[in-house]
Every structure is written in structure tokens, then in C-alpha cells.
Amino acid sequence: MSTRQTELRTVNVTRYVTPLREGGSMPAIVEADDGFLYVIKFRGAGQGTNALIADLIGGELARAIGMQVPELVFMNLAEGFGRSEGDEEIQDLLKFSVGLNLGVHYLSGAITFDPTVTTLDPLVASKILWLDCLLTNIDRTHRNTNMLIWKKELWLIDSGASLYFHHNWSNWEAHIKTPFALVKNHVLLKQATQIEEADKICKHLLTKDVVERIVALIPEDWLKEEGFFENKEEQRNAYSTFLLTRMEHSNIFIKEAQNARKELI
Structure with a gap:
């Protein structure tokens, strides 16, 4: 996984794996159509897209000064993706996050x-x-x-x-x-x-x-x-x-x- 990038890739969310409930905005581990796992930051969470903008800018500035940052990607969440989710809170979050979200490459074992x-x-x-x-x-x-x-x-x-x-x-x-x-x-x-x-x-x-x-x-x-x-x-x-x-x-x-x-x- 490269730590240098000039553009962000766009991937599609294919599977919701598990919520990370320790995060206030309830991010989650998901799988994308490129076969990798990501931590997704949802646009429908409490701080909305402002938190995604801050994460994007902060992450790429850190990369630019030589810090190691997991790859950031845009994650497209299709309409209706969360209909089969049993947890109503997660279902609502997915419903309000249709469109582009921010994904961070999941560092397994970190x-x-x-x-x-x-x-x-x-x-x-x-x-x-x-x-x-x-x-x-x-x-x-x-x-x-x-x-x-x-x-x-x-x-x-x-x-x-x-x-x-x-x-x-x-x-x-x-x-x-x-x-x-x-x-x-x-x-x-x-x-x-x-x-x-x-x-x-x-x-x-x-x-x-x-x-x-x-x-x-x-x-x-x-x-x-x-x-x-x-x-x-x-x-x-x-x-x-x-x-x-x-x-x-x-x-x-x-x-x-x-x-x-x-x-x-």
C-alpha cells in the first residue's frame, strides 16, 4: 500500500462488516469492490461532511510532510444499501450516507x-x-x-x-x-x-x-x-x-x- 498519492481513488462499498462503536460518529469497517477493507467515515454522521473534509485535508497534508497515512479513498454508498441491516441506528446512518463518503485503508493488526x-x-x-x-x-x-x-x-x-x-x-x-x-x-x-x-x-x-x-x-x-x-x-x-x-x-x-x-x- 503506497503512502504517496496525488489523487483519491473511488471505490464502491459492497459489504458492511462491523461498526466501530468507540467512535462518536460510529464509523465502520466495510469491504469495497477492490477487495480491500476500509474504515468508512459516514457523511450522515453527526458532524456531516465537515468531518470528512477535515479528515481529507489533514490526512493529505500529513502525507505531504512525510508522515505515513493509510490510503484515503472516496467510498460510494449505493441507495438502499442498508435495507437489510437489522440495527435501526445503523440503518438510518447508512440511509443518510448515500453518495460519497471517506474511506481509510484498514490496517489489520495495528x-x-x-x-x-x-x-x-x-x-x-x-x-x-x-x-x-x-x-x-x-x-x-x-x-x-x-x-x-x-x-x-x-x-x-x-x-x-x-x-x-x-x-x-x-x-x-x-x-x-x-x-x-x-x-x-x-x-x-x-x-x-x-x-x-x-x-x-x-x-x-x-x-x-x-x-x-x-x-x-x-x-x-x-x-x-x-x-x-x-x-x-x-x-x-x-x-x-x-x-x-x-x-x-x-x-x-x-x-x-x-x-x-x-x-x-
Whole structure:
């Protein structure tokens, strides 16, 4: 399975295997018509397509800075797929998720990353923390690391709790220069000793072309305009503007992270 990709494949869901009930949005393991198993993130779940957009952008940005991320795919769920499902809650979720959803290649046998067991290279830890500050990812904590060890290698998953400004577009521009105070809860804060070096490397890799290419992957019908944009293209551009402008002012969240590290150690 390649960890590098420039486009996302589209596959069709052929079999619902099992729900992952520990996830708040109730993702599931499914099989697709390419014969592989995926963890599917449903568009009909609580946060809707916003969570899928955040996961897509976060995952592909992580890949672009050299992190290992399971392959992301678009998963088409056909109308009527869930009619034979006995659980009414799952049946409703499938009914409201007809169309394109997001799939993550299932890493069979992977274990949850434990910072008390595994120490990362300081630059790797710093790059992950830097990216989560850029994305305002509130969900990479000791309680839920959203990192896996698979075949003795680190893999990043689930950025769906990122870019939380897009749940209320009315003040999205004000979020660009926020310091991200919740970095104090980041699972890698103690290990991230090379944040400034990570900043240089990540900004070199995440060029305007790279960011815009990743944002361009968002399916048209995942964008809702929300009444704050004249059209979906304007909304798409807002994601690029947020990321590129926030990178220009990365010193704001770097300082916040460094202060949080001082308090921690």
C-alpha cells in the first residue's frame, strides 16, 4: 500500500462488516469492490461532511510532510444499501450516507500508539505537533492519540476534529491567527523538541500548489456554502486561504506550543 498519492481513488462499498462503536460518529469497517477493507467515515454522521473534509485535508497534508497515512479513498454508498441491516441506528446512518463518503485503508493488526512505550524521533514528533497546530486539531491527546503502530511503523489517522472553524463560518477569518491554546493537551508535546526546525521543513513542503491541490480534492457536494459564500468555489478557496495565511503566521502557534512545553517540563 503506497503512502504517496496525488489523487483519491473511488471505490464502491459492497459489504458492511462491523461498526466501530468507540467512535462518536460510529464509523465502520466495510469491504469495497477492490477487495480491500476500509474504515468508512459516514457523511450522515453527526458532524456531516465537515468531518470528512477535515479528515481529507489533514490526512493529505500529513502525507505531504512525510508522515505515513493509510490510503484515503472516496467510498460510494449505493441507495438502499442498508435495507437489510437489522440495527435501526445503523440503518438510518447508512440511509443518510448515500453518495460519497471517506474511506481509510484498514490496517489489520495495528495497535494504538502509546507515548509511554514508544519514543518518536524529536523532529517527527515536532512535525506532527506543528501540523496539528496548523489544523487546530483538538483530538490527538493521551486519551485518544489517533496514531497507530503497524508493522513497527507510525501511522497517523483521523483528523476529523480539525478545522473546527468550519462548523460556524461566520468568523472563520478570526481563527487564522489564533495561537491554539489546546496544544497543551497534545500527546507529543513533551517529545516535540524541534518545533522551529519542523516549521521550516513543513512550510517548505506545503507550498501554495500543494495546499491548493489537496483542497481541490474536496468533492463538490461536501461543500454546503452555509449562506456565507456566494458559491462553493469561494468556500473551497476559504480553506486554502486559512491554511496558507496561518502558515505565514505560524510563529503565533509555535510560541504557544513552546510556552506549553515549558509549563509541562
